[in-house]
Amino acid sequence: MEPNDETIARATLAHCMDGPDAMMYAALKGAPSARVLVEALMERRGAPGAAGEGDSYEPVRQDPGRELKDMFMVGAARWGKRADKEDLDRFRDALVRWMQRMDLLPSMRPDALRSLFTWDGSSWLIAPGQPCWPDQLGDLSERISWASPLCLWGRGDETALVSCEAPLAIVGSRGVNDYGREVAHSVAAHAALRGHLIVSGGAYGTDAAAHWGAIAAAERYPDRAGRTVAVFAGGLDHIGPQRNRELFDRILGASGALVTEMSPGTIPEARRFLLRNRVIAALARTVVVAQARLRSGAINTAMWGADLGREVYAAPGLVTEASHAGCNSLIHDGVAVILVDHEDVTELCHADHQPRDPQAEPQDEPSPDPANDPANGTSATDTGDAGPNTTNAGETAQASQDTLWQAAPESSHPLEEPPGVKPAKAASRRLARGRIPSTKAASRPKPVPPKPTDDQQIVLTAIRSCRRRGMRAGEDEIGAAARKAHPQRAEIGPAWVAGQLGSMELCGLIVRDESGAFKPVERVPSKAASQAQAAVQTASGPGALPVAPEPAASEPALEPAIPEPSPEPAAPTPATGSA
Numbered sequence: 001m002e003p004n005d006e007t008i009a010r011a012t013l014a015h016c017m018d019g020p021d022a023m024m025y026a027a028l029k030g031a032p033s034a035r036v037l038v039e040a041l042m043e044r045r046g047a048p049g050a051a052g053e054g055d056s057y058e059p060v061r062q063d064p065g066r067e068l069k070d071m072f073m074v075g076a077a078r079w080g081k082r083a084d085k086e087d088l089d090r091f092r093d094a095l096v097r098w099m100q101r102m103d104l105l106p107s108m109r110p111d112a113l114r115s116l117f118t119w120d121g122s123s124w125l126i127a128p129g130q131p132c133w134p135d136q137l138g139d140l141s142e143r144i145s146w147a148s149p150l151c152l153w154g155r156g157d158e159t160a161l162v163s164c165e166a167p168l169a170i171v172g173s174r175g176v177n178d179y180g181r182e183v184a185h186s187v188a189a190h191a192a193l194r195g196h197l198i199v200s201g202g203a204y205g206t207d208a209a210a211h212w213g214a215i216a217a218a219e220r221y222p223d224r225a226g227r228t229v230a231v232f233a234g235g236l237d238h239i240g241p242q243r244n245r246e247l248f249d250r251i252l253g254a255s256g257a258l259v260t261e262m263s264p265g266t267i268p269e270a271r272r273f274l275l276r277n278r279v280i281a282a283l284a285r286t287v288v289v290a291q292a293r294l295r296s297g298a299i300n301t302a303m304w305g306a307d308l309g310r311e312v313y314a315a316p317g318l319v320t321e322a323s324h325a326g327c328n329s330l331i332h333d334g335v336a337v338i339l340v341d342h343e344d345v346t347e348l349c350h351a352d353h354q355p356r357d358p359q360a361e362p363q364d365e366p367s368p369d370p371a372n373d374p375a376n377g378t379s380a381t382d383t384g385d386a387g388p389n390t391t392n393a394g395e396t397a398q399a400s401q402d403t404l405w406q407a408a409p410e411s412s413h414p415l416e417e418p419p420g421v422k423p424a425k426a427a428s429r430r431l432a433r434g435r436i437p438s439t440k441a442a443s444r445p446k447p448v449p450p451k452p453t454d455d456q457q458i459v460l461t462a463i464r465s466c467r468r469r470g471m472r473a474g475e476d477e478i479g480a481a482a483r484k485a486h487p488q489r490a491e492i493g494p495a496w497v498a499g500q501l502g503s504m505e506l507c508g509l510i511v512r513d514e515s516g517a518f519k520p521v522e523r524v525p526s527k528a529a530s531q532a533q534a535a536v537q538t539a540s541g542p543g544a545l546p547v548a549p550e551p552a553a554s555e556p557a558l559e560p561a562i563p564e565p566s567p568e569p570a571a572p573t574p575a576t577g578s579a
Contacts, residue, residue, distance in 0.1 A: 003118065005110050007127040009034035010151040011117045015105065015263035016041070016098040020275055023094040025147035026083075027068065030075025034150075040067050042108060045099050068095070079141070117153070117264065123236055124158050127151040131358040132158040137282050139308050149261035149279065153236050156257035160227040163355035164197035166285030167229075168348060169305070171277075171298040172206025173291050177323060178474060178516030180291025181209040183315045186342040187288055188213030189506050192226040194345065194352040199283045201276065202230030202239065202258070206290045206298070208247055208498070211256075215247075216502040218254035224354050231283070232260040233276040234268030246495035255355075274300055281305040286348050288339065289314040292326030299326045302336060312336040313348060452509055458482050458492075459500045460520050463510065473517045475501065 003011070013034055017024040031037040044065050072091050076083040083091075106112065118125055126133050127150070140148040152161075168191050170184050188198045188210040198214040200207040207230070214228035228251055232239050239248065239258060248258060261279060262272065277300050281287055287305035289312070292298035305312050314336035317324020330336035341347070452460055462481035466473040479497040486492060501518065504510045510518045 001124070002121075003114060003125040003127075006034055007125055007130070007151060008110050008113050008117065009038045010127045011125055011153075011263065012038050012102075012105070012108075012113060014150045014261065015117075016101045017094075018097070018101055018266070019262070019272065020147040020149070020278075021094065022147045023072070023091055024098070024150075025141065026075040026079055027072045027091075028075065028150070029078045030071040030073065037071060040065070040071065041095075041098060041102065044068060044095070045102060119237075119264070123153055123155045125151060125153055126158060126161075132162050134161045134283055136285075137279070140278060140282050142308075146278075148282075152259050152261055153263070154257050154259040155236060156252040157227070157255045158257060159357055160197065160229055160255060160257040160355075161259070161283075162358050163227050164195065164353070165356070166350045167197035167199050167283055168345075169199040169280050169284030169287045169301070169310075170206065170210035171200060171280065171287065171289055171292075171301045173293060173296055173298060173323065173326075174203055174205040174207075175323070176205035176209065176291050178512070179317065180206055180315070180323070182512055182516060183339070183342050184209040184288075184290040185213035185216075185502060185505070187290070187339075187345060187348070188228070189217050189502070190343050191345045191349055192217035192228070193221065194226070194349060195224060195354050196226045196345075196349045197355075198226060198228040199280055200228070200230060201273075201280060201297075202232060202244060202248065202251075204241060204244070208244055210290075211247055211251060212498050212502040213506075214256070215250050215254045215499070216506045218256075219503065220506060222254075227254065227355060228256040229283070230256070230258050231276055231280050232258065232268065233262070233272040234260065235262050235264045235266040236260055237264055238266065238268055240268070243494070246493075246499075250499065273297055277301040278304045281308055281310060284310060285350075286311040286313065288312075288348065289327050289330060289336065291315060291317060291323060292330075293322055294325045294329060296326055299330070302330055306335050311348075313339045315339045315342070450507055450509070452504070455500055456504050456509060458486060458489075459497070459504060460509065461485065463518050463520055467519065472515065473519065478518065 013024055013028065028034060028037055031040070069088070069091075072088075073083045076087065081087075102108075106116070115121075128135075128138070133152075137148050140146050154161075168187075170188055172180050172184055176184070184206045192198055192214040198210055200210045202208075202211065211228050211230060214226060217225040218227065230248065230251055236258065239260075251258065260266075260276075262268075266272070274297065277297055281301050281304035284305065287302055287310050289298050289302050292302075292314075302312050302314070312330065312335055314327035314330040316331060316338055317327055319328060327336070331338050459478060459482060462478045462485065463473045465481045465485070466477050471477050475494070475497055478501070479492065479494060482497065483489075483492050501510065505512075505518075508521055510520055513519050
């Protein structure tokens, strides 16, 4: 849908402020609309002493004019702050920056701006009040020193942003090891199978593993699995890293989206990644840190989530490795709850559902029958389990913003609990559902894996080759073996191997051993099939030739997001009779 003039005005303001700016947010709160604020800035730009059309704006502090000054002061009051002289001085300085950025626009005509901001319609642009706008981003303006995004640029399916009422954010280090990669991939895959939206940053390591997990679920169940959204720190013409290009294409192919709050042409500088993290935390209801060091962007995202009242979980790791120190610290300080299971995500997510389409008519979805799906249990939707707050939450990201006031009043979460309350509640809910937390999930049924495709057979052969030679079957080793065996297949690269391994792990063709390396799952008949074959041989009498059992149907290793209705039970087989 083509953006309207109000959305284009918001995009113009976002371009002028070059990142989250509390000054602009305050002025917009006091303006009748974004269009009125843009017109006031254009008039100020053409005032005596300001820049004319086509001229550059001199960086000299000017009087903001009565109209702009009134908008700022009214907006600050609506935001909970009475602006003083020092605040007005900062507003004048901000005006200089905005007009310098406005001079970079080739034209101020709405049609020209619409073509510029949407790349002639190749991307979309949404703003608050529209059907696909995620309203939870408004939580970023609860503090009067923060600012919510004015609009979002994106590619792909914009309905992915509102396809889930309580999305799940999965973050972690770029230099993740196999343990952290498995946690991120598995949690994302199991959550997506239940219809939940997966949010991450599109970077190397943990982010990529989380996106690949959601993609594997979406490609297996395209109509019922959840989507995935990647949030970037720069403009959509600067998304990266380039090595993840195939990942980004697969996200778009799986009805996901690539989004940013930054205008076209914005370079993803280091400071903007910290500001991007606040959007990831705000989009989610729950933040999972798969692996992180003490000083990392993932910890910054977790602190944003804690200060926004989101639930934060962290995967524990070895205390002897610095790569796990961040997650262990979050758990120790009471900021995060320990993640005890990477497959059972019912504690992290709300009730299972199909992806929501805001443009479709609302329909009442039938709730899954707990008798048919024991893993459903009680949904974790009560906000009374919000994670405890910390006094230094968000300091790193807040220091990089253009804050409105130096000392913002502290505010506590309305649903704050002592650090020990939530784990006790979590454990009691698991026990009430008759389930003991376990990362191995040994009690779950292990169906016979499906027959591998040709590409999956290449990966299986490479895994077996590595294991025969005594090598660790990691992603790099598997890729090297596959390329050596099939040099004519130019598409066999890191992204291709990661995609194949993700889909194979999801459907049960491969598993990870204790070291995190991959190993194939042998296609052995199930216990029920073995019992049926034994019964047939017994009924046939001694000396009868063995009868091959019926091939088991190809079932996924995990239950789908919306359980299929159970078939009618078969009639009991007579105890006696001819075979």
